[in-house]
Amino acid sequence: KQLLTISNGILTIVDKKREIYFIDNVKFQLDTVKDLGTFIEIEATDVNKNKSKEDLLNQCEFYMELFKLSESDLISVSYSDLILEKTKPVYNNASYEKP
Template identity: 40%
Template structure:
């Protein structure tokens, strides 16, 4: 299983964050990807602590299972993912049912081994995620140090950190409207 250390935070201004990131990463200024993503979350047995989602983009579909404690500090995420054919979406929907959908426009910029996501999430707002992709020789503490250092360089405050996933935020918002 692959591992990374993640943080998620509110973003006041995605353009300012993008400039800061590109300032750290001047060689990679041309390696900015803009992705339209839709994540469909499937029901899992109650004994499962993770989440299963189908991520759809213009060019592919990926099935992703991940297990991460929801907290507002850099935390370990274990995950697996694989490319899947379009037909799998209906099969999963019929077999498991869905419990949430997240639509977003994501700007992806790599900073060393960290995937920086600038996300504009439909019905929620703007966020930044840092995913420090760990190699097999790195500990969680190594990844947390990288995440904390990058948070400092990008001026991400601990007060801006979010403890829950986008899908949980959307579902909570939906439940509060009812």
């Protein structure tokens, strides 16, 4: 950790608590992320090698509907990206003076 910090620096720190639950072959990761909120990841896996990709997708979609999640609720970036975006300074052209 120290070597990575020295060589790359630290852009942000993600402070999260993760709880993991299973229902049959479906894994639920419930993350509570400081300053961002709560997130869930739903992952269906073919542990017995007897399900098609369509079956696995249907399982995920079933739980998305059960939890009232829509496609617009999905995110494709990391928590660190979300934190950086949230804390990025916003400059107003009217009040910003160039050095």
